[in-house]
Amino acid sequence: MTRGPLIFLGVLFSLACSWAALIFGSQLQLGALEPAAILNSSELYPAPRPGLAQQGAEVYRANGCFYCHSQQVRQNGITFGAVLTDPGTNTALVIDVLVNQPQFTDLARGHNKRVHANDALAKLPVVLVENTSAALANQAMKPFTDIEVKTELTFKNLGADIAAGLGPRGSVARDYLFDNPPMPGSLRLGPDLANVGSRAPEKFTAMWSFTAAARTNEVLQAAERERFHLAHLYNPAAGAKGSTMPAYPFLFEKRQLKPGAKPSSDALLLGKDAPADGLEVIPTSQARALAAYLMSLRHDASLVERAVPRPPRLPAPSTNAAPSAAVPKQ
Amino acid sequence: MTAPADNTSAAPALTNAELDASCRCPVACLLFSAALWLVVATVLGLIAAWQLQSPGFLAGCEWLTHGRVKPAASNALLYGFLLQASFGVALWLLCRLGRAALSGPLTLLIASKLWNLGVALGVCGILLGDNSGHPWFEMPRYAAPLLLVAYLLIGVHALLTLHARRERGLFASQWYLLLALVWFPWIYSTALWLLHVHPVRGITQSVVGWWFTGNLQFLVLVPFALACAHYLVPKLTERPLHSRDLSVFGFWTLVLLGGWCGIPAGAPVPAWFITVSIAATALTLVPALAALGNLFMTWKGRFGLVRNNPVLAFTLIGLVFFLGWSVRAALTGFRGPAEGLRFSNLGAAQEQLLIIGVVSSLLFAAIYELAPRLASHAWPCVGLPRVHFWGTLAGTVLIQLSLVVPAMQAAKGSAVGGVLALPVSMATMAGVALVAVANLAFVAHCFWLLGCHLRLRKCKEGLVALLNAPADAEVAS
Numbered sequence: 001m002t003r004g005p006l007i008f009l010g011v012l013f014s015l016a017c018s019w020a021a022l023i024f025g026s027q028l029q030l031g032a033l034e035p036a037a038i039l040n041s042s043e044l045y046p047a048p049r050p051g052l053a054q055q056g057a058e059v060y061r062a063n064g065c066f067y068c069h070s071q072q073v074r075q076n077g078i079t080f081g082a083v084l085t086d087p088g089t090n091t092a093l094v095i096d097v098l099v100n101q102p103q104f105t106d107l108a109r110g111h112n113k114r115v116h117a118n119d120a121l122a123k124l125p126v127v128l129v130e131n132t133s134a135a136l137a138n139q140a141m142k143p144f145t146d147i148e149v150k151t152e153l154t155f156k157n158l159g160a161d162i163a164a165g166l167g168p169r170g171s172v173a174r175d176y177l178f179d180n181p182p183m184p185g186s187l188r189l190g191p192d193l194a195n196v197g198s199r200a201p202e203k204f205t206a207m208w209s210f211t212a213a214a215r216t217n218e219v220l221q222a223a224e225r226e227r228f229h230l231a232h233l234y235n236p237a238a239g240a241k242g243s244t245m246p247a248y249p250f251l252f253e254k255r256q257l258k259p260g261a262k263p264s265s266d267a268l269l270l271g272k273d274a275p276a277d278g279l280e281v282i283p284t285s286q287a288r289a290l291a292a293y294l295m296s297l298r299h300d301a302s303l304v305e306r307a308v309p310r311p312p313r314l315p316a317p318s319t320n321a322a323p324s325a326a327v328p329k330q
Numbered sequence: 331m332t333a334p335a336d337n338t339s340a341a342p343a344l345t346n347a348e349l350d351a352s353c354r355c356p357v358a359c360l361l362f363s364a365a366l367w368l369v370v371a372t373v374l375g376l377i378a379a380w381q382l383q384s385p386g387f388l389a390g391c392e393w394l395t396h397g398r399v400k401p402a403a404s405n406a407l408l409y410g411f412l413l414q415a416s417f418g419v420a421l422w423l424l425c426r427l428g429r430a431a432l433s434g435p436l437t438l439l440i441a442s443k444l445w446n447l448g449v450a451l452g453v454c455g456i457l458l459g460d461n462s463g464h465p466w467f468e469m470p471r472y473a474a475p476l477l478l479v480a481y482l483l484i485g486v487h488a489l490l491t492l493h494a495r496r497e498r499g500l501f502a503s504q505w506y507l508l509l510a511l512v513w514f515p516w517i518y519s520t521a522l523w524l525l526h527v528h529p530v531r532g533i534t535q536s537v538v539g540w541w542f543t544g545n546l547q548f549l550v551l552v553p554f555a556l557a558c559a560h561y562l563v564p565k566l567t568e569r570p571l572h573s574r575d576l577s578v579f580g581f582w583t584l585v586l587l588g589g590w591c592g593i594p595a596g597a598p599v600p601a602w603f604i605t606v607s608i609a610a611t612a613l614t615l616v617p618a619l620a621a622l623g624n625l626f627m628t629w630k631g632r633f634g635l636v637r638n639n640p641v642l643a644f645t646l647i648g649l650v651f652f653l654g655w656s657v658r659a660a661l662t663g664f665r666g667p668a669e670g671l672r673f674s675n676l677g678a679a680q681e682q683l684l685i686i687g688v689v690s691s692l693l694f695a696a697i698y699e700l701a702p703r704l705a706s707h708a709w710p711c712v713g714l715p716r717v718h719f720w721g722t723l724a725g726t727v728l729i730q731l732s733l734v735v736p737a738m739q740a741a742k743g744s745a746v747g748g749v750l751a752l753p754v755s756m757a758t759m760a761g762v763a764l765v766a767v768a769n770l771a772f773v774a775h776c777f778w779l780l781g782c783h784l785r786l787r788k789c790k791e792g793l794v795a796l797l798n799a800p801a802d803a804e805v806a807s
Contacts, residue, residue, distance in 0.1 A: 002499040004492060004508065011512050011585055018545070018589030022603065023520060026537040029600060031530060062459030064397020070673050074596040076665070160669055171598040176533040181463035181525070184536055184598065188673040189382075237385075246385045250392040 030173050038301045045301040048178045049293070056293025059286050061183065063248070070185030071194045073299055075170025075306065077158040080137040083125035086150035086315040091121065097143045101128060125312045131156070152312045165203055167195040168300050168308040175299045190245055197225075197298040206232055206239030222295065229291040230283050231268055238273050251287035254279050343496065344429060350703050352431035353422055356438035358704055360418030361697060362780070363446045365773045367410025370453070372766045374403035379762040383755040393457040401468045402456045404681075408466065409477065410449045412689055413514075414442070416554040417484050419696045420507050422704070423561055424488055427504055428495025434487040441483035448476030464525055464539040466546060471526040478518055485511050502577040506557035509585060510550045517545045533598055544592015544607070547684060548584070548614060555648060555692040556621055562645050562695055563625045567635060572627035580620030587613050591659075595668035604665075611663040618656035622649055640715035644695035647723055651687030655680065670741025679733035686765055687726045694718070694772065701776065705783035714775040721768025728761030 035044040049057065060066065087094040098104065098120070099113040120126050128151065129140040141151040157169045171194055176182035191205050201208045201224075208228055214220035231238065234252050236245040257263060257278050267280040275281060283291075302308040344352075378400040381387045388394040425432050432438070452473035455461075460470035469477065488511050492504065500508075521542040524530050530538065564571050571577060590610035593603045626649070636642045659680060662671050671677075698715065702708050709715065732754050 004500060007500070007505055007508055008512060010582070011509050014585045015513060015516055015549075015589055018541075019516070019520065021606070022541045022590065022593070023524070023538060026534050026599070026603065027530060030532070030534045030537070033532060061461060061463040062398075063395055064401055064461055066463065067397055067400055067465075072596075072598055074669070074672070076596075076669065173533045173598055173600075175598065176536070177531065179532060180529060180535070182533050182536050183463055184533070186465065186594070186673065186677050187675065192673075244382060244385050246381060246389040246396050248395065249390050250395075 033174055033177055035177065036174060036303060039303065039307055045303065046175065046177050049296050052289050053292040053296040055285075056289035056291065056296075057179070059251075059290040060293055061181065065193075066183035066185045068185075068187060068189035068245070069191065069193045070188050071182075071192065071297065071299075072171045072184040073159075073161045073167035073169065073192065073194050075157050075159040075162055079131045079156050079158060080134045081130040081132060081154045081156070082128040082137040082141045082151055083154055083312050084121075084128055084144060084149060084151050085125045085312045087121050087124075087126075088149055090147075091118075093147055094121065094144070094149055097147060097149075098126070100143070101140075124314050125152070150315075154312060155307070155309055157306070157309065161192070166192045169302075169306045171299045172303065172305050174303060174305070190243075193294065193297050194299045195297065197295045198300055201228070204228075204239075206236065206243070208239065225295050226288075226291045227269070229294050230287055231270065233287055233290065234268055234270070234281060234283075235273055238270075248287070251284055251290065253282045253284055255282050344431060346426075346703070347706075349425045349429065349431065350422075350706075352435065353425045354704050356432065356435050356442060357418045357422050357700075358780075359439055359442045360414050360421070360445075361701070362776065363442060364411045364415035364418060365776050367406050367414065367446075367449065368769050369773055371403050371407035371411055372769045374399050374406060375762060376766050378403050379759050383752060383759060393459070398457050398459065398461070401461055401465075402453050404466075405456060405468055406449065406453050407685060409452065409469070410446075412551065412685060412693070414445060414449075415693045415697065416510070416551070416689075417442075417445075417481075417488075419558060419693055419700065420511065420554065421484075421488055421491065422700050423503055423507060423557060423696070424491045424495075427497065427501050427561070428492060429497050430491055430494040432487070433490035433494060437483055438487050441480045441487075444476060444483070445480035448473050448480055451476065462525065464521075464535070464542075466543040467521050467525060467539055474522050474526055478515065478522060481515055481518065485515055501560070502571060502574075502581065503557045503561040505581050506553040506560065509581070510553040510557070513545065513549045513553075517542050517550070536597070537593065537599060537603065540592040540594065540597070542592075545589055548588035548591050551684065551689045552588070552652075553584070555652065555689045558692040558696040559621075559625055559645055559649060562641060562692075562699060563628050566639070566642055566645075566699075567629055567632045569628055569632070572624050576620055576624045580617045580624065583620065584614065584617035587617065594672060595663060595665045596672050608663045608665065612660045615656050615660040618652065622653055625649060638712075640709075640719060641695045641698045643719050644691045644698065644722075647719075647726075648688055648691030648695060651683055651691065651726065655683045655688055658683075667741070671737060674737035674740055675733040676737040679730055679737070682729055682733070683726065686722065687730075691722065694722075697776075701779055705779050705786075707779065707782045707786050709775065710778050710782050711775055714771045714778075717771040718768045718775070721764045721771065725761045725764030725766075725768060728764065729758055730761075732757035732761060 035046055037043065038045045048054075084094075084098075095114055095117045098117040101117075104113045104117055128144075129137055132140075134153070134155075137153055141153065144151045159170060161167065162169070171184075175194075176184070201210055210221055210224055214224050228239075232240075233248045235247050236243040237247070252268070254275060255264075257280055259278075263280045264282060266282050268283065270281060300308060302310070377388065377394065378396060381389075381396040381399065385396070388399075389396075421432060421438070424430075448469075452469035455470035455473055456468055460472075461468045462470055462474075467474075488507070492508065521538060524538045525535055529535060560571070560577070587610045590606050591614060593599065593607035595604055595608060597604060633646075636646055662668060662676060662680075698709070736751070736754055
């Protein structure tokens with residue numbers, strides 16, 4: 001090793017290999033990614049962010065939110081199961097097959113398997129197998145499909161993040177398609193934000209809840225979400241005690257109220273945190289954009305590469321809960 | 331040819347004093363700017379650390395909000411101090427080891443100004459909200475190209491100096507320098523092109539960012555640190571490097587494996603990226619152990635020399651921390667442990683250990699060795715290096731413990747969170763403060779040495795004028 005050029009060429013060659021695989025390779029494999037149809041829907045995912053949310057992404061980036069908040073749900077597997085959704089009319093035949101299922105054959109002596117199976121059929125869907133491979137789940141469904149009873153393959157997404165309720169599925173490359181730059185983050189000093197746009201109010205670290213009127217009204221819900229985010233940005237400690245998130249007072253403007261005038265409809269409703277009389281706190285356009293961005297964050301569309309489990313389709317009489325919940329709306 | 335030796339070959343050999351004189355100006359310029367950036371980074375780092383446990387601190391000030399101070403501090407440290415000091419040390423090492431005068435000192439001086447201009451623009455830009463959004467590559471688009479131009483000037487002259495060497499053989503130190511000097515412009519220009527000039531789509535940007543970060547750590551910062559160690563250990567223990575074959579093996583395995591590291595387990599990319607990266611990271615333990623084994627075998631039996639010698643003391647902790655960092659990187663990279671650790675403070679701890687514990691320590695060691703030679707004056711104080719050493723050691727250990735222990739505990743349970751309990755975050759803060767005191771002691775000492783040098787030069791000039799003799803080449807430059 002006394003020749004400089006030799007070392008130089010060796011180094012260059014190794015570098016070229018790593019570059020070709022990880023940079024050029026990723027570009028080949030992911031560079032041409034396009035929005036794809038959401039499963040069981042004609043909608044394309046992801047859609048570009050609306051203008052205000054796009055501006056909010058800039059605020060998020062500029063203020064380094066991504067140093068403490070990740071935007072990535074991790075998933076490390078999937079398990080399958082099978083359920084019986086509709087026994088049809090020939091219940092006796094179904095029970096004949098059903099009693100051969102492990103949960104009935106394993107019953108202790110003295111139990112009447114048929115009675116138990118009959119009880120089980122009263123409460124649909126009947127779980128045939130759970131937490132198994134796709135092949136075994138299909139195998140469990142076979143005797144029922146043979147007698148033309150409706151069954152469904154079910155699956156569960158696995159992973160600590162999903163168990164912790166951070167999202168229904170792991171994040172995939174497609175989720176970041178319109179992020180420029182993508183900010184998946186590397187530290188969770190605060191909660192993960194990949195699904196903050198669809199997170200239920202009681203699942204926030206700073207717990208809150210929709211008003212009664214908003215529970216059934218999506219427009220009101222959006223307004224309340226925005227109000228929550230703005231109040232949280234103005235003073236995080238108010239909602240989450242001991243929060244280490246800094247306040248962002250510079251995203252808000254304190255304005256003098258004209259004597260006798262009513263507070264602006266944009267003003268934050270701060271309760272006991274409200275500034276002294278005659279002052280009101282108005283979010284700047286930056287704060288509004290940031291809130292819009294946060295509300296646009298959701299990695300929950302069901303995709304070919306990572307699907308979201310949906311409740312099984314039950315027979316007609318109990319349809320009220322069935323079809324709509326299957327695919328989350330964008 | 332297994333150890334840096336001072337015997338010169340043939341012809342009009344340059345003396346050490348002449349070599350030092352040839353690189354005094356540019357190297358001193360790089361090192362003093364680096365020292366100033368170290369102060370900036372230390373102050374910003376203290377603010378950021380304090381904000382973590384008292385979130386209201388300076389929250390009202392837009393450009394000092396935590397999310398801006400933190401990247402500003404890390405960029406000042408990385409680009410202002412670490413890389414700049416590495417370049418300075420590298421130039422000096424190339425002169426010394428090759429027995430050649432520095433090529434293009436004036437250009438290098440300009441390049442160093444340009445680099446500092448770039449870093450200053452970048453850090454101010456980050457504080458003003460122009461963070462690029464890519465960790466380790468936060469420099470805004472108007473600052474990042476300046477750094478590349480400045481680096482190209484530095485890199486070309488470093489290679490020219492290497493080419494002009496009189497010792498035809500190459501020392502292990504020089505291999506590592508060559509590796510870092512060639513690797514940096516490629517990864518930096520790739521990141522610049524694909525993130526700023528012609529941004530790729532979606533998560534591919536993050537892949538580029540992760541690749542850049544991994545390569546910067548494993549094949550730029552680590553080689554600079556190892557180059558210092560491979561010079562200092564044989565030199566100060568006055569022994570040849572234990573095994574040349576082992577160092578060749580360690581070097582080439584690092585070259586082969588280092589470039590594949592960086593994609594974190596669980597990233598939303600196709601699995602093969604992650605698998606390749608995990609395997610490469612685990613395997614980099616091989617070159618790390620080869621290099622460390624070789625250095626410690628060289629050192630064996632003479633560890634007593636560490637006492638009262640800041641150069642060897644910093645070399646020793648740098649190498650021990652390097653061992654810890656490599657082992658931890660290899661073990662925690664796997665998918666199993668990463669599930670609980672990926673978003674914990676472990677990542678921050680790893681970065682801190684690499685930057686402060688490993689690379690800074692070895693650079694400090696090299697600077698303690700070379701600065702008195704450049705200044706032709708011994709370090710003026712014995713106490714300050716001690717403060718520097720113990721502050722760095724205690725601070726680093728404290729930060730590591732306070733970040734890693736809770737991360738390990740949390741990993742057993744939940745998937746969320748790196749929030750520290752108050753006593754723990756106070757311990758982190760105390761560690762950061764200790765490192766800050768150490769760094770300030772070091773910078774103060776550097777400026778004290780500069781003062782001594784200037785006084786000495788004045789005396790010499792006075793003497794020269796008095797004797798009315800032609801100016802001594804070394805003094806005049």
